[in-house]
Amino acid sequence: MALNGKTAVVTGAAMGIGKAIVEILLQNGAKVAILDMNETIGHCLVETLTKEHGPDRAMFLFCDVESEDELKAAFQKTIETFGGIDILCNNAGVFNEVTWEKTITINLMGTIKGTYLALEHMNKLTGGRGGVIINVASMAGIGPLSCCPVYTATKHGVIGFTRSFAAASVASGYGIRINALCPGFVQTDLFSAIQSKLGQFSAMAGATQELIEKLGVLTIQDFTAGLTALLLKVTCLTENHL
């Protein structure tokens, strides 16, 4: 299979979009480290995935992406267990305009911390073997959402950071390919909870609902089906692409 022999790390992977990405990676032969703060769901997911894909394919590691120490420990454990890291997916994210500072430290700073740790491990200029990084942004990183200025800012930031890092990687020869994924609305726990997370922008709920009705909401199954081909295209690049 296309990802045989590859090791991936996915943050925020116990449920939702991150879990969908894990399933695609496993189905295509990769070994996956599932990083999340939800231990109960995370360990239950690994039990399910192990029954489906066999032993030593999926591992849960507790990790809060706000913590550089926890990210470092999770990366190290992954390398010790699976022998290296070829793919990193910075997926962990929250939607909350009330606790907006955490939205920044998780969505944007967590993505930056993960990317910089991956650079340490993957960089061909410092003995690494290259790799692929996928940063989960959003359509809200392309155009503004009136109900969530800070969430919008974090996703615009993820895209800008990803594009700048990609340019640096090509110019420097890191051997790391990096892309931003920009989904529309997907039926997940994050999406289901937005009405209570708008804070001072709750007056924008109506405009948001109109947008949701205009764009539609993907089921996680449809999202997974649509993502599979794209994820394989991005992660299965031959050496001369990196």
Ligand SMILES: NC(=O)c1ccc[n+]([C@@H]2O[C@H](COP(=O)([O-])OP(=O)(O)OC[C@H]3O[C@@H](n4cnc5c(N)ncnc54)[C@H](O)[C@@H]3O)[C@@H](O)[C@H]2O)c1
């Ligand atoms: N659902 C959507 O409509 C949608 C659309 C575009 C982009 N996104 C983005 O996709 C990503 C995943 O969102 P989702 O909809 O699957 O959300 P979700 O809430 O269903 O899942 C998010 C996962 O991340 C974990 N998480 C949260 N904070 C964390 C932290 N500090 N450290 C580690 N793990 C943490 C949660 O425990 C959970 O398992 C987010 O970055 C989100 O912004 C979501």
Ligand SMILES: CCCCC[C@H](O)/C=C/C=C\C=C\C=C\[C@@H](O)[C@@H](O)CCCC(=O)O
């Ligand atoms: C309400 C947000 C919860 C889910 C966030 C997640 O990231 C999904 C985002 C999906 C779509 C975003 C679309 C953004 C569109 C903008 O370009 C702009 O056209 C919207 C203008 C209307 C408005 O209400 O601001």
